Amino acid sequence: MFDNYEWFKMKVLTLTKIDLNAYKERQMKRRIDSLISNSKLDSYESYYKLLCSDKAALKKFINYLTINVSEFFRNPEQWKMFQELVIPMVQQKSGRFKIWSAACSTGDEPYTISMIMQKHFPISKYEIIATDIDDEVLEKADAGLYIDKSIVNLPDEYKKYFEKINNKTYQISNDIKKYVQFKKHNLLTDVYPSNCDMIVCRNVLIYFTEEAKNGVYKKFYDSLHDGGLLFIGNTEQILNPKDFGFTSIKSFFYKK
Numbered sequence: 001m002f003d004n005y006e007w008f009k010m011k012v013l014t015l016t017k018i019d020l021n022a023y024k025e026r027q028m029k030r031r032i033d034s035l036i037s038n039s040k041l042d043s044y045e046s047y048y049k050l051l052c053s054d055k056a057a058l059k060k061f062i063n064y065l066t067i068n069v070s071e072f073f074r075n076p077e078q079w080k081m082f083q084e085l086v087i088p089m090v091q092q093k094s095g096r097f098k099i100w101s102a103a104c105s106t107g108d109e110p111y112t113i114s115m116i117m118q119k120h121f122p123i124s125k126y127e128i129i130a131t132d133i134d135d136e137v138l139e140k141a142d143a144g145l146y147i148d149k150s151i152v153n154l155p156d157e158y159k160k161y162f163e164k165i166n167n168k169t170y171q172i173s174n175d176i177k178k179y180v181q182f183k184k185h186n187l188l189t190d191v192y193p194s195n196c197d198m199i200v201c202r203n204v205l206i207y208f209t210e211e212a213k214n215g216v217y218k219k220f221y222d223s224l225h226d227g228g229l230l231f232i233g234n235t236e237q238i239l240n241p242k243d244f245g246f247t248s249i250k251s252f253f254y255k256k
């Protein structure tokens with residue numbers, strides 16, 4: 001709709017360190033254009049000026065373009081598989097089993113992992129790190145407040161970890177929160193954590209270009225121990241896992 005998207009992408013990279021070239025262009029441009037129209041502006045230039053002068057607008061922009069829908073036990077079948085695969089791996093490991101929830105959004109995913117792990121193991125057997133590019137979702141994960149929609153797939157046995165605050169909002173228990181370490185991290189530019197036994201990265205790579213996605217797969221490979229697992233999202237599939245050193249062991253699970 002607006003002209004000068006190339007110029008805008010360059011400016012956004014300098015301002016936010018987010019490289020819009022790595023995201024599928026048609027979809028991203030459409031989203032940004034509608035955000036600009038909704039802000040009652042009519043060009044990338046005027047919107048960029050707003051981003052430079054108004055911190056709240058900049059925060060809103062980053063939060064909007066990163067798309068952060070999430071929920072507890074998203075795609076429950078896959079979490080059953082997660083348990084079947086991970087429990088024996090943790091039992092066999094002598095040290096701590098390291099799980100990285102990459103692009104964790106508001107914490108629903110790493111807290112899902114925390115609940116499952118706590119059911120089966122003491123904290124001396126595992127650690128969970130969780131990262132996202134967006135400060136706002138990390139703040140929400142820290143607050144730990146969720147609306148009822150986020151927990152529709154929560155199995156009954158884990159309901160004890162949610163305290164009802166009002167008719168729509170729940171507070172997650174500190175017993176689950178305290179075992180997840182959150183950190184800001186950009187999958188496209190930052191150094192990756194090392195020595196992981198499992199990387200959970202779901203529902204973010206669908207927004208990346210093929211080139212950006214392939215770069216991420218390579219870096220995930222380097223972050224994992226031999227035999228480590230990569231767990232990806234429902235609509236994602238690595239077409240040529242061997243090119244990256246992975247073997248597909250179940251739908252959505254790849255082994256180094």
Ligand SMILES: C[S@@+](CC[C@H](N)C(=O)[O-])C[C@H]1O[C@@H](n2cnc3c(N)ncnc32)[C@H](O)[C@@H]1O
Nearest residue numbers: 066068069070103105133134186187202203204
């Ligand atoms: C749709 S959510 C997925 C949340 C969770 N993994 C799930 O499947 O429910 C996508 C997340 O990816 C994050 N994200 C987008 N680009 C990113 C990047 N370059 N590096 C790290 N996180 C990114 C967004 O901020 C957002 O929280």
